[in-house]
Amino acid sequence: MGKVAVVGAGMTKFVRRAQETGRELAWQAARMALDSAGMTLKDVDAVVIGSAPDAFDGVHMKGEYLADGSGGWRKPTMRNFVGGATGVFAPIQGWYHIASGQFDTVLVVCEEKMSSCHPHPQGAFLTIFDHTTERPLGPNLLWIFAIEMNRYMTVHGITKEEIALVAVKNKRNAMDHPCAQLGEELTVEDVLNSEIMAWPVNRLDVSPASDGAAAVVMCAEHVAKRVTDKPVWVEGVGWHLDTAYWTNRDLYYPRYVEYAARMAYDMAGIKEPRKEINIVEPYDPFDYKELHHLEGLLLCERGEAPRLTADGVTQRDGDLPVCPSGGLLGVGNPIAAAGLMKVCEIFWQLRGEAGKRQVPGTPKRGLAQAWGDLMQVGAVIILGR
Amino acid sequence: MREKLTNPEDVRTWPGTIPVEYVYTAGVAGEAYLRAIKERGCLAASTCPDCNIDYLPPRLYCERCFAKTDEPRDVAARGVVETFTVAHRDLDGRPLEPPVIYAFVRIAGTAGGLIHRLGDVEPGDVHIGLEVEAVFRPPAERVGSILDIEHFKPVG
Ligand SMILES: [Zn+2]
Numbered sequence: 001m002g003k004v005a006v007v008g009a010g011m012t013k014f015v016r017r018a019q020e021t022g023r024e025l026a027w028q029a030a031r032m033a034l035d036s037a038g039m040t041l042k043d044v045d046a047v048v049i050g051s052a053p054d055a056f057d058g059v060h061m062k063g064e065y066l067a068d069g070s071g072g073w074r075k076p077t078m079r080n081f082v083g084g085a086t087g088v089f090a091p092i093q094g095w096y097h098i099a100s101g102q103f104d105t106v107l108v109v110c111e112e113k114m115s116s117c118h119p120h121p122q123g124a125f126l127t128i129f130d131h132t133t134e135r136p137l138g139p140n141l142l143w144i145f146a147i148e149m150n151r152y153m154t155v156h157g158i159t160k161e162e163i164a165l166v167a168v169k170n171k172r173n174a175m176d177h178p179c180a181q182l183g184e185e186l187t188v189e190d191v192l193n194s195e196i197m198a199w200p201v202n203r204l205d206v207s208p209a210s211d212g213a214a215a216v217v218m219c220a221e222h223v224a225k226r227v228t229d230k231p232v233w234v235e236g237v238g239w240h241l242d243t244a245y246w247t248n249r250d251l252y253y254p255r256y257v258e259y260a261a262r263m264a265y266d267m268a269g270i271k272e273p274r275k276e277i278n279i280v281e282p283y284d285p286f287d288y289k290e291l292h293h294l295e296g297l298l299l300c301e302r303g304e305a306p307r308l309t310a311d312g313v314t315q316r317d318g319d320l321p322v323c324p325s326g327g328l329l330g331v332g333n334p335i336a337a338a339g340l341m342k343v344c345e346i347f348w349q350l351r352g353e354a355g356k357r358q359v360p361g362t363p364k365r366g367l368a369q370a371w372g373d374l375m376q377v378g379a380v381i382i383l384g385r
Numbered sequence: 386m387r388e389k390l391t392n393p394e395d396v397r398t399w400p401g402t403i404p405v406e407y408v409y410t411a412g413v414a415g416e417a418y419l420r421a422i423k424e425r426g427c428l429a430a431s432t433c434p435d436c437n438i439d440y441l442p443p444r445l446y447c448e449r450c451f452a453k454t455d456e457p458r459d460v461a462a463r464g465v466v467e468t469f470t471v472a473h474r475d476l477d478g479r480p481l482e483p484p485v486i487y488a489f490v491r492i493a494g495t496a497g498g499l500i501h502r503l504g505d506v507e508p509g510d511v512h513i514g515l516e517v518e519a520v521f522r523p524p525a526e527r528v529g530s531i532l533d534i535e536h537f538k539p540v541g
Binding site (some may be wrong): 073 | 401403404405406407408409410411412413414415416445446448449450451
């Protein structure tokens with residue numbers, strides 16, 4: 001398989017309601033990514049679009065809708081969708097477009113406009129549950145996460161205070177992100193005292209609903225060497241699916257993340273991820289999810305992630321910076337765009353272009369992960385200099 | 386072996402809905418379009434400075450080259466029927482009485498156009514190439530919607 005590099009990245013501000021349409025947001029991010037690579041639409045051979053359920057934007061067949069704003073005019077274009085994992089799966093799709101030798105340069109664009117869904121995207125989330133066994137109960141996504149969080153806390157004896165530290169860290173990190181929706185200096189008490197949504201989930205444990213887009217330009221080795229002296233290489237990719245039935249698995253541990261990670265580590269030749277991954281952007285739609293996913297990524301023992309957080313290991317200047325961007329909790333959560341934002345962040349960090357968010361030292365390798373559907377899909381990408 | 390089912394009512398079913406509502410923004414270019422319709426009783430188009438293509442409805446960017454388009458400019462709501470149909474049934478298959486004429490109208494002086502209804506004309510009198518113009522609702526009744534245009538009618 002050919003080597004594949006990321007050579008450009010861009011994103012819009014993440015906001016609660018954008019005036020721009022989804023396709024206008026897609027264009028802003030895509031154009032920024034191309035400009036940053038010194039490339040134009042003429043250089044693009046194929047387009048990959050990532051966007052989560054059509055129900056959020058209220059646009060049926062969103063891939064077709066977004067295509068012109070994503071650079072898909074008269075080009076081979078396809079949209080992928082694996083729930084919340086879409087934003088990390090989209091560059092994986094870009095990777096295999098190129099690694100296969102089929103295309104030299106691919107523009108990858110992810111978009112979500114969740115403000116269209118009225119009064120709140122929870123109405124659309126309801127419909128992802130089974131119409132026979134779960135929907136009659138009126139499930140709210142928050143309850144389901146609360147059920148998972150409680151199981152995770154109880155199995156390992158983790159407190160809400162320990163988990164709230166993640167929200168405090170990520171919202172603080174986001175204060176340095178020019179596109180962030182919710183950068184804020186908070187205390188653990190602020191998180192604990194925020195409104196209870198579904199115990200043990202309080203309002204500040206949760207990322208917001210957002211509008212936004214993100215994009216990256218990916219290309220084959222010979223193109224990368226021509227257009228940049230700072231290519232960031234795709235070293236590993238992995239994705240995996242678990243059953244959609246809650247009833248036959250234990251929610252305290254995300255196996256689908258572990259299997260996706262193992263696939264990516266194998267491809268990257270990584271034997272000891274804790275030593276070989278310098279920086280990580282795990283998916284953090286809820287604060288406990290960052291911890292849960294760090295464990296699934298084998299970056300610590302099961303139940304150990306809260307201690308790493310309390311010890312400052314996951315701070316920007318810690319041994320393993322986690323969500324230096326500010327994550328979904330701080331930057332915002334336009335679903336597919338949020339996942340790709342994490343890939344953009346690893347790209348900027350590895351190039352030393354993360355501005356005030358730059359982690360110290362010169363990180364060589366970073367990992368972005370997203371998760372989706374009914375807590376069952378894992379997608380992982382490893383980038384390196 | 387399962388017997389062949391001939392009556393779908395034999396399967397126990399229950400009704401369900403997907404209860405989602407939306408509020409949409411018109412977007413940067415869409416806002417200019419709807420303002421032209423509501424405030425000035427005309428349409429709007431934007432032009433790619435590099436490709437020299439006029440987009441109607443206007444767009445913020447050129448899909449061909451990704452340049453930002455020029456500011457939208459007003460365009461008279463008048464053009465030519467490029468193709469049309471006469472609908473005799475509604476969404477649910479019920480008769481439409483009278484039938485409704487839907488046309489794609491190419492707007493003069495642009496590379497774009499729009500789908501709208503035709504009115505003040507009998508289906509038998511419509512033909513491809515017919516020159517038409519928009520009939521707008523009275524200014525006080527306009528809300529900033531494509532339905533501020535009641536229909537297109539033959540010119541003259
Ligand atoms: Zn153009």
